[in-house]
Amino acid sequence: MLIEQEVSGDIEELIALFKHSPQKAEQAIHRALAKLSRWAERQVLRDMSRRMKVSQKILKELNRIRVRLNKSYGSKERYLTLWIGINEVGAHRLGNPRQTRRGVRVSSHRFWENSFLMQPVNASRELIFERKDNWHHRYQRSKRSGRMMWMGLPLEKKTVRIDVEAETSLKKVSPLLVNRFTDLLHQELNYAFNIES
Incomplete structure (x- = not known):
């Protein structure tokens, strides 16, 4: 028994499909990493916002969270x-x-x-201050005259620590990155080879 099947058309279609596959795969990886970076930023903003009880808009305005895609020099490694x-x-x-x-x-x-609100001369808005306990003048150099003198105010500007919330948010997002990248890469490869011509 002899079975013959014409496959040259199928082979030509496969050759045409995979002819530009390295470029398509490279573009898909780049798009997946770009989407991953935006996703990671959103996740960290959302988690820190919940922990600090502050809106995401305020955290974004602080300009404290940045995500960057890097490519190591001399190799194709990306991180x-x-x-x-x-x-x-x-x-x-x-x-x-x-x-x-x-x-x-x-x-x-x-x-x-x-605490109380006060607007210092060099500030554009009112800041929150509190009187210091056990306050003493410090012997330091004046920025205006350059001479050494006893200076200082018994005031302390109120600040909020964010390092603990930031570390916790990073630890929470870190294990999710690989799974999210895998999903995004699958979507982008599907788009590159099946939808995009």
């Missing part, structure tokens, strides 16, 4: 860098501060007792 600035944030930046008789309130979740 995703997720950076969070962990310096303390001025309390006045976490909402609209309001002076009350007992202190200063910023949103419904943050209150500093015995």
